[in-house]
């Protein structure tokens with residue numbers, strides 16, 4: 001699949017055009033195209049063969065031509081020429097969160113910065129301050145950005161790792177020699193980012209499995225190749241480790257390779273106290289070395305007097321104590337979700353019409369979906385003027401008469417710099433569901449941002465706060481916000497807090513969501529969908545919820561339509 005490569009090139013083109021001060025609509029066109037290609041669940045080459053490139057949202061004749069050129073020649077001349085106009089260092093500096101094209105160019109032009117490391121050195125010598133004048137804060141932000149970048153190095157977004165693991169697993173499953181093929185490791189625990197992908201296979205002919213694995217088309221480099229284990233690097237730079245075990249050890253091996261390490265250490269301690277030992281082959285009596293469990297995980301946990309612990313909880317954060325006392329939560333599941341609460345239509349910056357949204361959600365088995373286009377101040381994202389919003393309300397009410405799913409009309413209203421929303425109450429009261437979110441002023445001090453969000457919750461029409469911390473995993477840190485204060489207000493005003501399921505957001509994260517549950521706050525899992533494939537991101541939001549110990553009753557959109565409507569009428 002060349003999808004990721006093409007998306008990256010389009011993003012690079014947008015970056016360079018930004019440095020050159022090009023027309024912002026042209027820049028945006030490249031970014032939207034990149035996003036849509038990345039979200040495509042079909043090989044872009046196959047789309048080209050069917051001559052359907054123009055059906056991809058955001059792809060016109062010009063971009064379709066560039067895609068074809070890349071597929072056929074492996075490069076795009078326009079891009080190659082464009083790159084010559086910007087120096088490498090500028091491009092490198094732009095990967096630092098918070099460093100835009102202008103700053104990058106300034107640093108390279110005035111300070112002759114050659115790389116990120118060079119920048120760090122010059123910053124520590126106090127040389128950056130000179131060019132920004134007295135703005136110490138700016139220098140601080142750049143240094144933090146560099147540390148942040150180094151900290152996230154080598155980690156891959158869960159959604160991306162899941163996609164790669166599906167491709168590898170489906171091919172291994174086709175092998176006659178492979179019996180069970182499953183993902184283990186942090187991917188099975190659904191951590192928001194993973195270091196590498198662990199795959200476990202049971203087989204009586206392990207060599208055949210490892211041989212086939214190292215020859216998969218995704219493999220770029222083989223790091224190790226043995227009779228029962230192998231490691232490779234894929235073309236999109238993720239390490240995949242394969243382990244093949246005999247079928248009777250499946251459960252023990254799966255538990256061992258799923259981790260976390262500290263969870264497994266606790267399990268071993270429990271076993272020891274019972275005169276048992278656990279390893280990747282099974283559970284054994286210490287005295288006789290007799291194997292008493294290991295075929296499946298349920299049996300393994302049972303052997304040490306524990307209820308089965310779902311992988312998402314295996315972080316040694318109280319799950320073993322809870323399992324001992326029979327107090328494990330009945331974790332929420334994807335099938336409990338009855339509707340999506342955050343969807344953008346083509347009335348603002350989404351790609352889908354109201355009917356297309358309804359059809360997609362009906363297919364997912366939902367009873368309702370809330371359309372939440374941006375409000376008027378977000379001009380860049382096609383925010384709606386009041387008049388257009390009222391027309392949409394009419395349209396949706398009419399549409400509902402012929403639909404088998406309930407479309408609800410809402411908005412993602414912008415929380416302005418002073419905490420007011422950018423629609424007046426007279427507009428908000430006409431809507432079924434109001435989301436409020438911060439989209440600007442990320443660098444404001446903690447008390448200011450916290451104050452804005454709290455003021456928004458005091459508005460009686462606001463139902464939910466979206467992506468409450470504003471972080472983008474690996475790209476942008478959360479803004480400074482006092483979540484304890486936000487939670488307190490949410491409790492007081494009966495406001496739902498979102499777990500935004502967009503793979504780069506996952507905001508709230510697992511730790512904060514668990515805290516919210518403890519405080520009795522309702523959470524809402526929503527996809528923030530802009531294009532058709534993003535509805536499926538719900539599973540990543542559900543994973544955060546599961547890692548946060550959430551049950552069905554803690555999540556707003558597990559309510560059926562009737563109860564949901566009753567609950568949101570404030």
Ligand SMILES: [Zn+2]
Pocket residue numbers: 412437439466467
């Ligand atoms: Zn938003």
Ligand SMILES: [Zn+2]
Pocket residue numbers: 342344412528
């Ligand atoms: Zn949104």
